Amino acid sequence: MLASWGYINIFYIYISNWVAFLKLNPKTPKSGDIPYKGSDPASIEFRNVSFTYPGTSYKVLNNISFKLEAGKTTALVGLNGAGKTTIIKLLLRFYEPTSGAIFLNGRDISEYSRDTLYQHFSALFQDFVKYDRSLADNVLFTSSSDDRDVDRILKTLSMVGLKYLANLLPYGLDTVLGRRFENGQQLSIGQWQRLAMARALYKSPSLLILDEPTASVDAISENSIFDAMSQLSRNMTTVIVAHRFTTIAHSDKIIVIKDGTVHAIGSHTELLEQSEFYRKMFYAQVHYHDY
Numbered sequence: 456m457l458a459s460w461g462y463i464n465i466f467y468i469y470i471s472n473w474v475a476f477l478k479l480n481p482k483t484p485k486s487g488d489i490p491y492k493g494s495d496p497a498s499i500e501f502r503n504v505s506f507t508y509p510g511t512s513y514k515v516l517n518n519i520s521f522k523l524e525a526g527k528t529t530a531l532v533g534l535n536g537a538g539k540t541t542i543i544k545l546l547l548r549f550y551e552p553t554s555g556a557i558f559l560n561g562r563d564i565s566e567y568s569r570d571t572l573y574q575h576f577s578a579l580f581q582d583f584v585k586y587d588r589s590l591a592d593n594v595l596f597t598s599s600s601d602d603r604d605v606d607r608i609l610k611t612l613s614m615v616g617l618k619y620l621a622n623l624l625p626y627g628l629d630t631v632l633g634r635r636f637e638n639g640q641q642l643s644i645g646q647w648q649r650l651a652m653a654r655a656l657y658k659s660p661s662l663l664i665l666d667e668p669t670a671s672v673d674a675i676s677e678n679s680i681f682d683a684m685s686q687l688s689r690n691m692t693t694v695i696v697a698h699r700f701t702t703i704a705h706s707d708k709i710i711v712i713k714d715g716t717v718h719a720i721g722s723h724t725e726l727l728e729q730s731e732f733y734r735k736m737f738y739a740q741v742h743y744h745d746y
């Protein structure tokens with residue numbers, strides 16, 4: 456009891472932090488009113504978008520314009536610091552463009568309600584989350600539907616080449632993953648990454664955003680994931696931030712971002728012909744692996 460009494464003083468300090476946190480006003484852009492239905496694949500257009508991070512003076516994106524066509528896969532490539540992730544953050548409405556606008560199916564994206572956008576957008580980042588929960592939960596989490604549709608879970612797992620886990624693991628889909636709990640089964644980093652991909656695909660998003668999605672996956676598994684994705688109905692628009700040319704090769708169109716501007720747009724073959732910068736990036740990687 457005495458010890459607990461002593462702790463009150465210590466915890467009190469944290470409570471004041473918490474109260475201060477609750478008083479903060481969110482600085483994310485305002486949400487619009489129009490519900491986004493997500494029934495058609497998303498078509499996105501960046502029109503003359505420039506962006507400077509709040510509290511800084513450097514224009515990270517400088518008057519960029521490009522389109523992500525509905526149902527197609529587009530890769531964003533460029534050196535570190537070029538502005539690729541910033542483009543994704545604007546697309547996900549974490550920030551408002553400083554000037555210019557982003558259009559979703561012909562309407563300014565800021566007019567849509569943010570919650571409905573997130574219901575139909577899936578984003579998978581490099582620092583994906585590993586839930587110490589069952590295999591099924593790892594696929595279901597973040598999906599708005601509460602129904603546990605076993606067939607759909609298995610189908611999604613098979614898309615990322617993990618269906619065998621449902622048979623291999625001792626309790627099938629109900630096997631707890633990770634090391635936090637007793638009897639938890641640990642997966643390899645590549646398997647976790649594929650599972651995160653299954654989670655992103657489960658809700659059949661109209662826009663799928665992948666930030667170097669297969670960095671921990673070997674080239675053969677990567678091929679089969681992209682093959683499975685290309686067989687999905689073209690109800691999904693995909694944008695991939697990619698460094699590896701094995702990933703980039705799976706896209707319909709490539710947008711090269713350089714110093715916050717659109718340097719070139721085209722297919723892999725077109726860019727190899729037209730852009731010296733793209734050629735340099737490509738051959739730097741090919742030669743690196745050519746030992």
Ligand code: ADP
Nearest residue numbers: 508511515533534535536537538539540541542
């Ligand atoms: P990429 O994804 O192409 O590597 P980023 O979009 O992450 O590039 O970064 C582009 C530029 O924006 C970099 O110069 C980076 O330092 C800057 N930057 C990124 N995030 C922030 C932030 N939160 N505040 C200020 N500057 C940032």
